Structure formats: C-alpha cells, structure tokens
Amino acid sequence: MNKVLNINLGGLPFTIDDEAYHTLENYLQSLHNHFKTSEGYEEIMNDIEARLGELIQEGIGKRGIVTLQDVKNAISVMGKPEDFGAEPMDEAATSQNTEGAKKTTASSNSSFQTGKRLFRDEENKMVGGVCAGLAAYFGIDVIWLRIIWGLLFFFGGSGLLLYIILWAVVPSAKTTADRLAMRGQPIDVNNIAKTVETSFEKFSEKVNEFGKPENQERFQQQVQQFSTGVGNFLQSLFKGLGGVGRVFAIIIAVGLVIFLFISWIGATIAASFASPLLGYVTDETWKGTMAGFNGFGIFASVSALLILAIRRLIYKRQANGGIITGLWVFLAINAFSLISIGGSLAKNFTYDHQVSQTIDLSSIDTLNIAVALTSNNSGTQFGSLRVSDEFLLAYEVDMRVERSDNGKFELVKNFQSHGGSSEEAQRLAKSISYDPSVSNNTLTLGEYFKIPNGTKWRDQDVDLILKVPDGKVIKYNRNATGMIRWVERDEDDDNDDNCFDSNVRVWKMTENGFVCLLTEADGDKDNNKRKRKR
Amino acid sequence: MRKGVLELCVLSIIATHDEIYPATIREQLDSVGIEVVEGTLYPMLMRLKNMGYLTYTWQDSNAGAARKYYKITDTGRSVLDELQQSWREFVSSVDKLFVSAPAD
Numbered sequence: 001m002n003k004v005l006n007i008n009l010g011g012l013p014f015t016i017d018d019e020a021y022h023t024l025e026n027y028l029q030s031l032h033n034h035f036k037t038s039e040g041y042e043e044i045m046n047d048i049e050a051r052l053g054e055l056i057q058e059g060i061g062k063r064g065i066v067t068l069q070d071v072k073n074a075i076s077v078m079g080k081p082e083d084f085g086a087e088p089m090d091e092a093a094t095s096q097n098t099e100g101a102k103k104t105t106a107s108s109n110s111s112f113q114t115g116k117r118l119f120r121d122e123e124n125k126m127v128g129g130v131c132a133g134l135a136a137y138f139g140i141d142v143i144w145l146r147i148i149w150g151l152l153f154f155f156g157g158s159g160l161l162l163y164i165i166l167w168a169v170v171p172s173a174k175t176t177a178d179r180l181a182m183r184g185q186p187i188d189v190n191n192i193a194k195t196v197e198t199s200f201e202k203f204s205e206k207v208n209e210f211g212k213p214e215n216q217e218r219f220q221q222q223v224q225q226f227s228t229g230v231g232n233f234l235q236s237l238f239k240g241l242g243g244v245g246r247v248f249a250i251i252i253a254v255g256l257v258i259f260l261f262i263s264w265i266g267a268t269i270a271a272s273f274a275s276p277l278l279g280y281v282t283d284e285t286w287k288g289t290m291a292g293f294n295g296f297g298i299f300a301s302v303s304a305l306l307i308l309a310i311r312r313l314i315y316k317r318q319a320n321g322g323i324i325t326g327l328w329v330f331l332a333i334n335a336f337s338l339i340s341i342g343g344s345l346a347k348n349f350t351y352d353h354q355v356s357q358t359i360d361l362s363s364i365d366t367l368n369i370a371v372a373l374t375s376n377n378s379g380t381q382f383g384s385l386r387v388s389d390e391f392l393l394a395y396e397v398d399m400r401v402e403r404s405d406n407g408k409f410e411l412v413k414n415f416q417s418h419g420g421s422s423e424e425a426q427r428l429a430k431s432i433s434y435d436p437s438v439s440n441n442t443l444t445l446g447e448y449f450k451i452p453n454g455t456k457w458r459d460q461d462v463d464l465i466l467k468v469p470d471g472k473v474i475k476y477n478r479n480a481t482g483m484i485r486w487v488e489r490d491e492d493d494d495n496d497d498n499c500f501d502s503n504v505r506v507w508k509m510t511e512n513g514f515v516c517l518l519t520e521a522d523g524d525k526d527n528n529k530r531k532r533k534r
Numbered sequence: 535m536r537k538g539v540l541e542l543c544v545l546s547i548i549a550t551h552d553e554i555y556p557a558t559i560r561e562q563l564d565s566v567g568i569e570v571v572e573g574t575l576y577p578m579l580m581r582l583k584n585m586g587y588l589t590y591t592w593q594d595s596n597a598g599a600a601r602k603y604y605k606i607t608d609t610g611r612s613v614l615d616e617l618q619q620s621w622r623e624f625v626s627s628v629d630k631l632f633v634s635a636p637a638d
Binding site: 010011012031035038039040043044047048050051053054076077078079080081083084 | 556557560570571572573574576577579580581584595599601602
C-alpha cells in the first residue's frame with residue numbers, strides 16, 4: 001500500500017504518492033542548496049516550481065495521482081543542479097576525466113556564488129605566483145604587491161615567512177574556471193574570450209622567449225635568482241645582463257620605488273600630524289580635510305604614474321590606457337580642488353593690521369638681554385610653528401636693536417596679523433599676547449607667542465624694536481643672537497670682532513651706532529675657553 | 535564556456551521571437567544541438583531580466599497556472615548586437631589559429 005499526500009507545487013494542487021513525494025522533496029532541497037546564495041533566489045525557485053508543476057500536470061494528464069515516474073520525468077527536463085553550472089572550457093574540450101570535470105564544475109559553481117577565490121597564479125609567477133594570485137584577487141596590478149612584498153622582506157623577514165606559508169597553503173589556478181574565479185569575473189562569453197586571448201598571448205610570448213629572451217623574462221629570472229640569495233642576484237645581474245644601462249635602470253627604478261614608498265609613509269605621518277595645524281589655518285574644517293585628501297591624491301597619482309612609467313621602461317609593457325587616463329584625471333581633479341581651496345584660504349590673508357605697545361626701560365643703564373629657552377616637546381614642529389590639539393606656538397619673535405631717535409630707552413612691541421577683513425586682522429593682532437619681562441636690569445624674551453585655541457592662524461607676527469639712546473649699554477649671550485636679527489652697529493668700530501668672537505656681547509650705543517666694549521683679551525679669553533673645551 | 539555562450543544563444547533566440555516561454559527556448563536550443571536542462575535557463579533568465587535585457591508578461595495557459603513569457607528589451611538588443619559582434623571576432627580569431635598555427 002502506498003501512502004498519498006496532497007501538495008501544492010507552483011500554485012497547482014497535486015495528489016502525490018509517498019515515494020514520488022520524497023524524490024520531489026529531495027530534488028527541491030538540492031535546488032534550494034544550489035541557489036540559496038544566488039541573487040534572486042526566491043524568483044528562481046518560484047519559476048522552477050511553477051514549471052515543475054506544469055510539467056507534472058502535463059505528465060499525469062487525466063490520472064489522479066502523481067507517481068515517481070512523473071516526478072523523474074519532470075526532473076529530467078528541469079535537470080539536476082550539477083547540470084546547471086558552467087562547464088570549464090578546457091575540461092569540455094578534453095572531457096576525459098569526468099570525475100575531474102564534475103569537481104571543477106562544482107568548484108566553479110561555488111565560486112560563482114561565493115565570489116572570488118584566492119589562487120596562486122602560476123602563469124604570471126615570479127617565484128611561486130603568490131603575488132600574482134593576490135593581485136588577481138584584489139584586481140590590482142601585481143607590481144604593487146611585489147613592491148609591498150619586497151619591502152616586507154626588509155621588515156625582519158616577515159614577508160618571507162608569510163610568502164612561504166601562502167605558497168604552501170594556496171592552491172594554484174589550474175582550469176579556466178579557476179582563473180576566472182581567481183579574478184572573480186562572471187563566467188560569460190566576453191570574459192572567457194578575454195582569458196583565452198591572454199592565454200594565447202602568454203603562450204606566444206613564451207615561444208618567442210626561447211628564440212629571443214624578452215627583458216621581462218630576464219627580469220623575472222633575475223628576481224627568481226634573487227629569491228635564492230641577494231649575492232646570486234647581484235652577480236647574475238652583472239653577468240646575465242649584457243646592457244649596462246639596463247642594470248642602472250633597474251637600480252634606479254628600485255631606488256625610486258623605495259624612495260617613493262618611504263616618502264609616501266613620511267607624507268602619511270606628516271599629514272596626520274598636520275591635521276591640527278590645518279584646523280588653525282582653515283575657516284571650515286572640511287577644507288582642511290579636503291586639502292589633506294587632495295594632497296594625498298596628488299601624491300598617490302603622481303607616484304602611480306611614475307611607477308607605471310618605470311614599469312613601462314623595464315617590462316616594456318604598456319599599462320591599460322584607461323588606468324593612465326584615470327590617474328591623470330584623478331590628479332587633475334585633486335590639483336584643481338587643492339588650488340581652489342588654497343584660493344579660498346588665501347582670501348583670509350588679504351588684510352593686515354599692526355598694533356604697538358611700548359615698555360619703558362629708561363631707568364636701566366646696562367640692559368641684559370636673555371632668552372627664555374623653553375623645552376617644549378609636546379606637539380609637532382612645522383617650520384616656525386609648533387602645533388598640538390591645545391595650542392599653536394609661533395616661534396616668530398625677532399628683535400632689532402637700533403639707536404633711539406628721541407632719547408628714550410624703550411622696547412616697542414609690534415603685533416601684526418593678517419585676516420579676511422581689516423576687522424579680523426585687527427582683532428587677531430590685538431589678541432596676541434607676548435610679554436617680555438623686565439627685572440634686575442634684565443629683559444627676558446620668550447622664544448614664541450601663543451595663538452590660543454579657537455583663534456585662527458593668519459600669519460601673526462611679533463616684531464620687537466629695542467631703541468637704545470646714546471651711552472646705554474646692552475649685554476647679551478651668544479644664544480640670544482637667534483632672536484636679535486639686527487643690531488645697529490658703528491661700522492667704523494675696529495673693536496667689533498672682539499664682540500663677535502665672544503660668548504657674551506657687550507655693546508654701547510654711540511651717535512654712530514653700537515661699539516663693542518670688550519677688549520681683545522676678553523675675546524681671546526673666550527676663544528681660548530672654547531678652544532680648550534673642544 | 536557553455537554558460538557565457540548560452541547567454542548569447544538565449545538572447546538570440548528571444549530576440550527572434552515576439553514573446554517566448556522558457557520551455558520553447560530549450561526546444562530551440564535542442565533543435566540546433568545545444569543540450570541544456572531547463573534548470574539552467576531560469577536563473578539565467580532572471581539575471582538577464584535583472585540586468586534589464588529582458589522583460590516578461592504573465593499569460594494564462596491551458597496547462598494550469600499563469601506563465602511568464604519573455605521578451606527582449608532595447609537594451610538587450612543592443613547588448614546582443616555587441617555580444618554577437620565579439621563572438622564573431624572571437625570565432626574568427628580562433629579559426630585563424632586552427633588554420634595556421636604559429637610557424638616559429
């Protein structure tokens with residue numbers, strides 16, 4: 001006795017016997033497994049079920065019950081999941097090993113569903129095809145990976161270990177389906193044609209190579225030998241390569257590539273530290289970020305173009321025209337953006353303003369000038385600016401010392417700033433605080449002034465003018481000369497060498513300018529001291 | 535290999551009909567010696583439809599539930615032209631290789 005069940009398949013009601021039902025159920029389950037990760041799973045299953053229902057309906061005709069044979073007939077029309085997939089071309093051509101064919105069909109199916117697979121690309125290999133495989137997987141040019149790998153070798157040999165592991169673990173791409181799965185390309189007619197085409201190209205290249213070795217092949221051989229030892233590599237480089245120019249080309253190229261990489265890293269670090277500085281410069285944060293990105297973009301595209309050019313020289317291989325055009329366009333966009341941001345920022349510097357304050361020093365006869373050297377190590381130095389998230393320090397203080405024209409001994413502080421409007425420039429100039437201290441006949445100068453957080457940097461500047469009347473003396477240490485930019489000296493003073501030679505300088509103002517108060521002995525003493533120190 | 539070529543074949547068949555039922559597509563393939571099971575066609579038709587190369591309409595049938603009849607779109611037609619073009623080029627390239635293998 002056979003049990004019967006009532007089912008609904010593709011919108012049609014059926015009475016089906018137990019055996020047929022189980023077969024149908026297994027079949028639908030296998031379809032489910034096959035399509036479950038596919039896009040549009042539901043629609044496919046609905047279409048197939050509707051058609052199966054229709055086929056069974058046609059099969060049973062006026063008979064009431066669906067039998068095993070009806071189900072089998074319907075299945076044979078629809079086919080089993082293993083009959084759906086793409087058949088790899090080379091397997092289809094030989095079709096000797098059905099076992100193998102089945103296996104690759106299954107693997108190509110799974111790769112079709114799960115996307116790309118990592119293979120080693122032995123056709124484009126230099127050593128084990130690991131880099132070539134990774135390049136195919138990520139869809140980038142293999143040269144990048146080789147550069148990265150080359151550099152990894154210098155980081156404690158970590159690259160070598162990783163390479164060997166990948167070499168051992170990652171399978172090599174054997175069939176066309178593998179090679180497509182490696183790149184994650186859909187298996188359609190264009191891609192197959194492309195793959196076959198490149199295979200033929202590779203083949204003919206290899207044929208050529210035996211008669212007349214191509215530079216690329218030579219280079220590959222060199223690098224293969226490189227993997228056995230740097231010594232071998234260098235030897236064979238000079239032995240194996242006839243053309244001296246080529247050797248230089250390779251050395252220069254490798255040097256350039258390493259240089260580019262290092263400067264790339266440098267630029268990355270600089271840019272990440274520069275970000276607080278950009279915050280002080282830009283009126284809107286996005287402009288700073290954008291400028292940073294543009295800077296990167298320009299650097300990246302220029303580097304890439306250079307590397308492509310080098311690659312062309314060495315490999316005699318033209319890069320994809322689209323890539324080159326793309327890089328130029330990318331470069332142009334970034335440059336344009338950077339220039340327009342720069343232009344909009346430059347507007348913030350169009351106005352300038354100066355405010356002055358005066359410190360009276362008339363009670364002093366001999367003024368010592370000292371510089372308060374600070375050991376501020378927080379933040380990052382950019383030229384004369386030291387920046388951190390909390391503050392911006394401008395090491396832009398300098399002083400000129402001149403003869404007082406009105407007989408007053410005084411220090412004039414000139415605070416200057418630029419700005420997008422004269423009001424802004426004025427406000428910023430006034431907001432500068434810089435207070436040299438005067439005590440015990442000593443004027444102590446700070447090396448920098450602070451631009452407070454929340455205030456923009458608009459090229460603020462502090463200029464000090466020390467006005468010295470006749471008869472007054474100034475005295476300062478050699479280390480203060482960095483800040484004292486200019487001293488109005490008496491050009492006819494024969495004694496001035498003594499001051500220049502000395503660690504401590506003592507000048508007295510006369511109506512013709514400063515004269516040195518030190519004797520030759522003072523200068524010599526100091527000189528000797530210094531000499532002895534050495 | 536088959537899958538890519540099959541898309542080309544299926545598009546070509548659909549293009550020569552006003553509207554067509556998947557089972558008929560299979561029969562047409564069969565008649566020129568390309569043997570596939572219907573299960574191959576449904577996911578492909580769905581994909582081609584999602585790419586905008588095909589549309590379908592529901593039509594009642596004697597056999598039971600409503601059927602999807604497929605029809606090529608203008609986009610599909612221009613894609614088909616391109617595919618056919620590259621197929622011809624591909625075939626002629628391969629043919630050349632068959633005739634004259636590299637002499638050196």
